[in-house]
Amino acid sequence: MNTIAEHIADFLKKYPPFDNLTFQELSEIATSIRVINLEKHKILFQINDVLHDSFYVVASGVVNLSVIADAEETLLNKCYEGDIFGLRPFFAKNNYQMTAKAREESIIYAIPIATFRPFVANNSEVLDFLLHSFASNTSNPADKENSSGKLLSDNVYFADQQSEIQYFQSLSYNVAPLTGTENTTVQEAAQQMTNSLSTSVLVCQNSLPIGIVTNTDMCSKIATGRFPINTTLDKIMSSPVVTVVENVSLAEAQLLMLKYNVTHLCVTQDGTDKSVVKGVISEHDLIVAQASNPGVLIKEIKRSQTPKDLKSIRERLTELVQKAIQKNIPISRVNILASEINLALIKRAVELSILDLGSPPARYAWLSIGSQGRREQLLTTDQDSMLIFEDVTAEKYRDVKDYFLKLGKRTTAILEKAGYEYCPFGHMASNMLWCKSLTDWTNQYQSWMNTPGENSNQLSSIFFDFEIVIGEKKIEEAIENVIFNNIKNNTLLFDFLGNEALRKNSPLTFFKKFHVEEKGPNKDKFDIKTRALMPLIDGARLFSLSHNMRGITSTYLRFKQLAIVDPRNSEIYINCSKAFIILSKFRTLEGLKNDSSGQYINLMELSKAEKEVLKNAFEPMEALEDLIKDKFQLTQFS
Structure with missing residues (x-):
């Protein structure tokens, strides 16, 4: 194997989704990768360009992804070293919907889709990653169906529950698909498709599906003049159709489209072509479904700029929980998923406050306590939080505490606007009782734990259930140590x-x-x-x-x-x-x-x-x- 390919394989192994592949597999892929030197401001592809046969990974430099909306160029994303972009040829057939331009001199690896596709079909984690990246990078502000969220400054991948959530995430699809017979002419079908804004027509015989004609067939077979417009559908249809059961999940539908290299799936009563048609799933349906998957929600949280942005994501989390419950996913797993998203929402609220207030004057840890601290916050319950900042000198203490109290007040106000009510008991980082230095918190816990009856008006057992949202993990560990050092043989507590x-x-x-x-x-x-x-x-x-x-x-x-x-x-x-x-x-x-x-x-x-x-x-x-x-x-x- 040549050293360049070896170098590329080594590089890819460090980044998702390639870290799910063996070095042997990566080496195989690396031999067919092209290396592109992209000068500053050079365009790799732009809106409406015909799709390339490769997708891309940034080896060094920065690539901006942008769209034109209302005659104005809008930055969607910045891709840094290890980031993947240009995935449209994998999942869609229409032209590029965005422009990729080098922000600085960059080296790009072009990975041929034909080479990579078999590795995707055999590895659902790789597929999940590509799908999330694609879905997250397709939100075109000009596209009214997908107008959620603002601009994205970084690529994040929510690794834990992705594949699991995709396997229960249900799909909305066309339940009244266009149908025709073998003898329907292309002209009639095209007219119907135009009138109903449909991308396909199912060819049926005795109500059973025997073939499908899609937009792609119309473009490649009719528009090119290969067949006349009065041709009947049986001459240009794809047959047999790929069929699925009614409650097919998002991930299963994606895998089937990839496996058979099709853009539409026919939904039938029993999942075979020997039963009645119930609907059609298109690629567009999959992209729409992606908008409420956890990976995309986490990514949108990271680019949120206002409490209103956070509120709309919080509402979509509720929809996600509802779908999970309907699909009988165990509550324990739904809890993990919801708490990840809640955690990201709270973290973003703290970050937005810091953007307003300026950098913290000392290291700190913001902890969620109570139900979110236990990762059990599925519904819109109230906020519970505490803030610990590192010990500082006596002359600095007042200013530092003032800063963190402001941070607490601002953050809890943002969260309240995002749909998390204030805690009626004031158990929040905006309360000076629950925003203090590590030494003060250490004394507080020792007092609670060693003389519990005397402090029972203050001691709330939720202070033993906490999880760090943002800040120094070591500060959280210090509090944990205080608890477990004071718990030994503590019969009174x-x-x-x-x-x-x-x-x-x-x-x-x-x-x-x-x-x-x-x-x-x-x-x-x-x-x-x-x-x-x-x-x-x-x-x-x-x-x-x-x-x-x-x-x-x-x-x-x-x-x-x-x-x-x-x-x-x-x-x-x-x-x-x-x-x-x-x-x-x-x-x-x-x-x-x-x-x-x-x-x-x-x-x-x-x-x-x-x-x-x-x-x-x-x-x-x-x-x-x-x-x-x-x-x-x-x-x-x-």
Whole structure:
């Protein structure tokens, strides 16, 4: 193998999606790569150019991607070393929709699509990455269907849940497709396609699909004069059609289009061409679906400039959660996905505040506490946060604290406009009590933990559930160390937290009826948060602290881990983890239905079977209560 190809393979191996390929595969690809020297301001391709046979990777330099909208050039993206661009030939047949121009002298690798395609078809992670990159770089501001978000300054790839989310993400597609027979003329079909703005016509026989004619066929076979306009469809149709089932996922549809090199899929009742047509999925449908996938949402968050931008993404997250629930994706996985997006939204709010205020005068850590700290924030609940800044000299302290309080106030205000309500108890970084130096926070935690009864008016157990959003990881670790150093043999704290966990009112009355609200706006509704979820959340936290479990804040994962570290009681923990998932789903469905936090369940709207499921989910709570009483021998605060 020649040294240039070896050098290219070494370079590619460092960047996604090439890091998913073996060096052997990369070496094979590298031998057919062309190296292009692009001078400053030189254009590689521009809007309406015919598609190239390659896509591109920046080896060095910077390439700007721009579009012309309203007679004005708008920068969409800047591609730096290792970034991929020019993916349109992979996924679309129409001409380039943007211009790629060197911002400075650049070296570009041109990777032939014909060489790369087999590696994509065999590797879904590579495919996912290319699809996200393509979808994220196709938002043309002039395109009204895809007018979300502003400009992008960097390429980010959300690696964790991508393929998983794509496998459940459903598609909206044309459920009333154009159909014709073998004897329909091309002229008639073209007229129909023009009138209905359709890109295809299905050729059917006895309501079953036998072929398809697309825009591409019209261009390559009719416009070129190869066939006359009065030709019948059977002469130019592609046959057989590639068929799929009705609830095909986004990822499956993409893989099939790639595999068969087609631009349309025919949806039939049973997924074969021997059953009735239900619709047609086009490439455009896939691109539209991409607009609400997590990778794209994260990328849009990073380029958001206003609270309004963040709010629209927050609303699309709700749609994503709704689709996931409808597809029966486990709540534990949906939680991970939603918390990643929530985390990115909060981080962006902090970044926007820093852009206004100027650089922080000291290192700091912004932590989410409570439900987001546990990665359980699926719905639009309130904000909970704390801010820790590094210790500074006495003369600097006041100015530094003033800066971070301003940062807290500005950020929480942005988040409020984006749809996250203020915490009614003031547990936010904008509150001077929860924005202080590392030493002050260390003293605060030691005071809470060693004299809990005296500080019970301040001690909220949510301060033990936190996750860093932005800032210095070492500061978060320092607080974690304070907690675990003070927890050893701390019977007083466990006594306090144990009683806290048991203090929540029982979900059922003595006669096994639901304990409902007796007055107020939620009269006759069931408070699923306070009566059912909180006892489980508090119990999981209590036991995980007592077992010195670091770095696990999610209630579900805490129970799963407890079952491993305390095998004698594993059955109780496993049952509690299942109950937590069931109850979370009830709450989420209620919240989605009423655009609320889902805290209060309207029992009148539940079926008898659903009420039984809900009651059964309460059962493990009794065993958990008994375990708490037994393990912590509760006395002082009882």
